[in-house]
């Protein structure tokens with residue numbers, strides 16, 4: 001009850017202010033802090049579900065300090081050519097881990113990571129005659145966790161946001177399903193739950209440690225935030241294991257393995273011209 | 285003043301009942317969609333916006349177009365428009381209600397709609413769109429209502445209302461500019477990523493809005509005794525002609541940039557829309573008839589509006605010309621622009637979109653709701669006019 | 674003009690109508706729900722009374738901390754064990770039956786939290 005009344009006051013207050021003072025006011029009010037902090041808050045999204053009222057609670061309404069990390073991935077396509085079965089294994093492992101439904105109808109499809117042709121993944125790199133290796137082999141594509149993500153900018157509710165480690169994450173509790181982020185992603189990496197996703201899952205055989213989604217929200221690869229947060233590797237990287245077909249790490253740490261790999265190999269990113277600074281790199 | 289809407293002849297009631305039927309059907313279809321999810325539409329992960337958002341985009345234009353009668357009257361003191369400004373303002377109200385409904389029916393989680401305010405993201409163009417659309421709706425409601433009330437009392441409108449009237453003019457421009465920015469701010473969608481989208485939207489709006497008003501005024505002349513005046517209509521037609529030509533000129537510029545520069549990204553969508561796009565040995569062309577419909581209706585419309593005989597001496601041809609322009613620009617913006625932008629997909633594939641029956645009925649129902657509101661509002665406006673005569 | 678003959682009965686009907694739920698249940702609020710508590714654990718994250726009134730706020734806070742700041746540390750102390758902030762992986766570890774625990778009160782209070790649209794209840 002109380003919560004509702006507060007919500008009401010909040011709507012009333014915010015709409016009035018929005019009408020009067022424009023967006024700065026709203027921004028400050030929503031992040032419940034000084035202008036300086038509010039600006040910081042735009043960089044990394046703070047825990048601001050109803051911040052302001054609940055500041056008393058531990059850890060609430062506090063600004064999140066950017067960790068300085070930028071998590072990224074290197075995909076070594078040479079290794080995927082050596083192990084042709086690996087890609088499908090990776091896809092299945094990711095989808096099983098995250099309870100991604102499997103819908104036969106093309107209209108309902110949801111996917112987080114999947115194989116596509118070289119020319120589809122890298123339209124800017126197409127050549128007159130593809131060499132055999134790129135022609136027959138598929139490229140795994142998944143969210144690039146862009147450093148300047150257009151999907152985050154587009155999202156009107158901050159349901160899509162960049163967390164302190166540079167992961168472009170989704171808050172499914174908040175998504176209104178406007179699909180503006182899907183139009184904004186230059187890579188087509190986002191899927192929408194057109195219907196109840198549980199209809200496409202074998203409910204007796206799902207990962208009970210990770211939730212499903214509900215209909216009407218957008219989803220995509222989350223860089224395994226739930227695993228990385230516990231110090232584990234993303235599922236796909238784990239599945240690749242010793243093949244080292246996928247390497248995960250902090251791009252901002254000069255000592256990290258991923259930096260070493262980037263230094264030693266020529267890598268490309270998908271559609272660099274979109275200006276999104278993808279954090280996923282490919283070795284062709 | 286609402287009592288004016290409660291007195292009408294049989295045709296009036298039959299028309300409202302006719303619209304009501306479609307609203308009812310749409311309500312049932314919406315309940316189905318609400319319970320199942322947007323999977324009942326033809327949209328997919330590749331074409332993630334469909335009829336709803338394309339209608340929204342077009343109708344924002346219709347709402348903004350109303351300013352083309354408000355501006356000459358209030359800024360240039362063009363007295364001939366005295367009677368039709370109210371038509372423009374009420375048209376804006378009805379169009380905006382349709383816009384907002386289209387947004388709501390398009391949401392996957394409509395119950396959480398207010399998150400746009402609770403968790404406002406000032407970097408998102410959708411946030412500004414919400415502000416300006418609601419602002420413009422509010423402005424038109426007060427301006428229309430206050431001015432009509434004072435007309436009825438036969439006193440000059442209060443001074444303060446002019447503040448809102450003048451404010452509504454930049455707002456009209458802003459609603460369509462911000463709506464254009466929803467599209468032209470997206471990297472990686474070549475067809476939308478064009479600086480001319482906003483001017484093009486405005487030009488098409490300033491033709492489609494007045495075209496609707498002309499048709500409405502001609503109909504009102506037949507079914508009631510409301511006469512907008514020959515001079516006013518003639519002026520509106522001039523506005524329509526210029527705006528329509530500018531719009532088509534802008535479309536032509538897109539063609540030049542695409543085909544002369546020969547940039548694949550710029551050509552692909554135009555090719556798909558007007559000629560069909562071949563991909564992996566399959567021809568994709570389901571929007572081609574609509575786009576040629578746009579061209580043909582534009583030529584018919586502009587001809588009828590330009591030839592002095594059809595323009596000035598025959599209401600039927602004049603109405604047909606204005607209607608042709610309206611429908612033509614609906615095909616351009618309400619069908620082609622939004623749906624075409626999704627082809628090719630970011631992964632260089634072609635996926636075509638076919639709306640489902642459920643979706644089409646909801647779309648029709650929202651339009652019917654708009655016409656319903658418009659009819660009632662126009663009825664009130666005319667009732668007031670007749671009362672003071 | 675004012676038809677008092679209609680106003681009074683109208684008012685009576687209105688009052689009866691809005692108080693319908695009360696007299697329909699004969700002023701009785703129904704049996705108080707008895708959620709089944711875990712057998713072998715005595716403590717919860719917060720004292721029982723606080724949990725009873727504020728568990729939804731607590732869950733909201735956890736959600737925000739875990740999801741939005743990405744802090745997934747095991748910093749919830751129950752008894753002498755540390756737990757993660759998680760509905761599925763912490764709460765439901767002890768409260769192994771959603772039906773006998775969550776639903777008893779929620780049904781009684783007629784609230785329908787949407788947690789379970791996505792989160793998975795333990796298999797029963």
Ligand code: SF4
Nearest residue numbers: 143144146149151185
């Ligand atoms: S790849 Fe797409 S969804 Fe992922 S961060 Fe970049 S823009 Fe967003």
Ligand code: SF4
Nearest residue numbers: 155175176178179181
């Ligand atoms: S669909 Fe959800 S995540 Fe995407 S922009 Fe809308 S609210 Fe944000």
Ligand code: SF4
Nearest residue numbers: 094221223224234236
């Ligand atoms: S990082 Fe995790 S979520 Fe993303 S593709 Fe790999 S396994 Fe899937």
